[in-house]
Amino acid sequence: MTLPDWRDESSFGSMIRAGLWLETEVGEGNVFTKAQLREAFAGVAQIDRRLRDLRSHGWQIDTRREDPTLEQDEQRYVKRGAEVWIPGQAKAKAQSTLTAAQRTKTMQQDNYLCRSCGIGSGETYEDGSSTAQLDIARRKVRLPNGKTETQLVTECIKCRIGGRSREEDLAGMVEQVKALSAIERQVLAGWIKADRRDRGVLERLWGHYRALPGEARAVLAAAVNGETKQEG
Numbered sequence: 001m002t003l004p005d006w007r008d009e010s011s012f013g014s015m016i017r018a019g020l021w022l023e024t025e026v027g028e029g030n031v032f033t034k035a036q037l038r039e040a041f042a043g044v045a046q047i048d049r050r051l052r053d054l055r056s057h058g059w060q061i062d063t064r065r066e067d068p069t070l071e072q073d074e075q076r077y078v079k080r081g082a083e084v085w086i087p088g089q090a091k092a093k094a095q096s097t098l099t100a101a102q103r104t105k106t107m108q109q110d111n112y113l114c115r116s117c118g119i120g121s122g123e124t125y126e127d128g129s130s131t132a133q134l135d136i137a138r139r140k141v142r143l144p145n146g147k148t149e150t151q152l153v154t155e156c157i158k159c160r161i162g163g164r165s166r167e168e169d170l171a172g173m174v175e176q177v178k179a180l181s182a183i184e185r186q187v188l189a190g191w192i193k194a195d196r197r198d199r200g201v202l203e204r205l206w207g208h209y210r211a212l213p214g215e216a217r218a219v220l221a222a223a224v225n226g227e228t229k230q231e232g
């Protein structure tokens with residue numbers, strides 16, 4: 001398929017031309033600089049912003065914020081989104097940008113923590129590489145009624161990059177919960193309430209049990225089975 005000419009100012013607006021330019025001159029996966037963009041679109045006001053507008057049509061263009069391997073003035077054209085140069089596409093696929101209220105509500109309900117790795121805003125990653133920046137990710141969730149919907153979740157930039165195409169099988173998880181024993185469900189409910197996973201008494205006992213000498217293990221095993229074992 002031949003793409004329209006990105007230079008065609010009479011047929012297309014700046015955002016569409018920027019998309020065509022990415023496709024024709026940069027190519028998916030490749031890096032370009034702000035200088036290259038401005039040179040190609042000399043005289044076009046706010047071309048940076050028009051380029052960013054493509055993101056709300058499903059285009060993935062990473063900056064240093066999403067991809068720390070990039071230099072300050074570099075961006076990577078990762079993936080094409082809607083073919084905005086086809087009439088109707090630009091409107092049809094537009095994904096609404098999040099409002100400040102949506103962002104705040106999501107962060108509040110997520111306790112201002114990355115739901116994937118648990119890091120808080122401004123905290124340093126364990127490897128000491130950088131401090132965490134929180135953002136809102138869209139996550140596909142398969143609901144128990146069989147439908148899939150997009151929900152919002154707080155994630156740090158690192159985890160967001162890793163989790164882009166993730167889809168959560170809530171329906172399957174609900175089925176698994178139904179199959180849990182009463183005790184398992186009670187333990188899980190405790191973690192959910194505390195929003196953290198504590199090492200419960202079972203795990204602590206198991207850890208100690210494993211490390212015991214053989215004779216001592218036998219005594220404990222017998223106790224678990226409801227028997228009392230006399231010390232020899």
Ligand SMILES: [Zn+2]
Pocket residue numbers: 114115116117118119155156157158159160
């Ligand atoms: Zn994270």
